Amino acid sequence: MQKCRVTTLAGRRAIVTGAAGALGQVIAERLAAEGAAVAGLDLNAEGLSALAGKVDGLAEPVDLTDFDAVQQAVGRIVEKWGGVDVLVNGAGGGAVSWFHEMTPETWSVQLDRNLTSVFNVTRAVLPSMLEQRYGRIINIASIAAISGGRLVRGATAYAAAKAGVVGLTKALAIEVAEQGVTVNCIAPGAQATPGRDRDTPDRREALLNQIPTRLLGEPEHLARTIAFLAGPAAVNITGVILPLDGGHSI
DSSP: OOOOOOOTTTTOEEEEETTTSHHHHHHHHHHHHTTOEEEEEESOHHHHHHHHHHHTOEEEEOOTTOHHHHHHHHHHHHHHHSOOSEEEEOOOOOOOOOGGGOOHHHHHHHHIIIIIHHHHHHHHHHHHHHHHTOEEEEEEOOTHHHHOSTTSTTOHHHHHHHHHHHHHHHHHHHHHGGGTEEEEEEEEOSBOOGGGGGOOHHHHHHHHTTSTTOOOBOHHHHHHHHHHHHSGGGTTOOSOEEEESTTTTO
């Protein structure tokens, strides 16, 4: 007799930002496979629409750096669902620029994309979590926030923004711990996303030489780690910054 698979997130309602991206899609699909209803937030409306069909969820195309637009988008999700249980702040993106040549615009864009977006969405979602006294917030930073970006030189603004995500995670975890909300952060190293296909053999070898396991991160492994932090077994884990980097940060 075939046993029924237990889904650890059955009945939970999850928002994933950057859900139309390479990592975001895998995360959203994993949470859905674990039983969660998933709403994707991303500026890419076409990508969100395709994802919503796969996970039978909601799609809210929105500029995550626009505070008012995010409030409205999350408000529509909360109105439809009655609340949100899980938030994965996965949106972001880096830009390479040497610090002595960096423009104020580059600096501002990196902070907006990687830190302010986390504030905007978390600020919109948190009231419903506090009201229901339950929530799981998982932020995706970067190993650059810990190592300073040795894997990619010229990532100062990106590393600074992601370090802000680390600080936000720790401070907010303390602030909401007694209200049943946990806040954790994953700091991935280099991931085996489609963009890595552009690496030259020399570039790939140089990259792997900095990683003790000599393995790139697999998006599915990242997604499963997020599902764990969102699930019941992680009830007493909060304020953790978890490197997922093959030992690069040791």
